[in-house]
Amino acid sequence: MNVSRPRVLLAVVVAGMLLLALVIMSPMMMTSIPSFIGNGGTQPDCTDDGTRVQEASDSAAADIPADYLELYREHGEKIGVQWSILAAVGKRETNHGRSDLPGVKSGTNSAGAAGPMQFLISTWGGKARIPMSSQFNGYASDGDGDGVGDVYNPADAILGAAKMLKRNGAPENVRGALFVYNRAWWYVDQVQEIAKGYAKSGEVEVPPEADDACDEPLVEAAPSDVVAKILAYALDQRGKPYVWGGTGPDSFDCSGIIFAAYRAAGLSIPRTTFTQWPFGVKIEQGKEEAGDLVFFNAGPGTSPNNPGHVGMVVSKGKMVEARCRLCGPIKVTTYGTRDTIVGFTRPLRNPDVIAQLEKLENA
Structure with missing residues (x-):
């Protein structure tokens, strides 16, 4: 096709202006370009095996005792639930075992709950300390390998809580799992907000398989x-x-x-x-x-x-x-x-x- 010289010059000028605009565009403007341009769309991270541990925020490291934080992360990864949710339950229930209210370190509270994760004794297995070789129905767990499921032992209680959350829908359906843990939606909301603050990303992530x-x-x-x-x-x-x-x-x-x-x-x-x-x-x-x-x-x-x-x-x-x-x-x-x-x-x-x-x- 025969194209006139002025039209060709105009096209060259316009192309040059667009190129210049891209060169001088500020970094902030560049990062605001949608990521779907040129790569077919934003893709989810599907490479994780579902046990990745979210990084803890500075506030989590400051608020959670080091031994508790290690247990939340260890048992969360082992069972396959978000450690930040486990930690938020521990915070909401007993301030990570620091509360002096009845039932935290011994006995039970008025509802019959005990330990740092506030298990009902009936839910734990019928008594506070259960030899793991015995037959029982409940969430009693041995998180430190001493052969006993002790509701007052943080290692055991946190492992039991992880199992309970997993059984009831976590990590995908966290809200449903938390509602079973304590049947009140205000409780669910509070725990989720605490968990968001504990995660460095500010969000409670779900595994890619969800x-x-x-x-x-x-x-x-x-x-x-x-x-x-x-x-x-x-x-x-x-x-x-x-x-x-x-x-x-x-x-x-x-x-x-x-x-x-x-x-x-x-x-x-x-x-x-x-x-x-x-x-x-x-x-x-x-x-x-x-x-x-x-x-x-x-x-x-x-x-x-x-x-x-x-x-x-x-x-x-x-x-x-x-x-x-x-x-x-x-x-x-x-x-x-x-x-x-x-x-x-x-x-x-x-x-x-x-x-x-x-x-x-x-x-």
């Missing part, structure tokens, strides 16, 4: 298209409730979500945990892949040879699971820190499934 935007990398990394379909279905069920015997679409139990996920990929596997365990080919721990199953010696009537709970591996160390009615909704959790793992299996190596895959390929 972010829907982190599903895509997991699915894309699947070892096959079939596994990608299985993962996509299972991850889409997050947030739905656990119901024993549930196979969807509104609720699931631990084996039900796996059965339904494989069915969504056109494959039929056994329905229950007890029948899924012998069905898949056993996989050595450390060699498991997305789509494999991880089994646990958990639940009534189970044993190392008869696991009663199952989750689906979504990445190394992570699984999607429907755990129990009181454990919160279906979510991605960490399996590497659990001491009840029985083993791993790969249903896709079962001869029946191999035949189904061949049939699907030839259809």
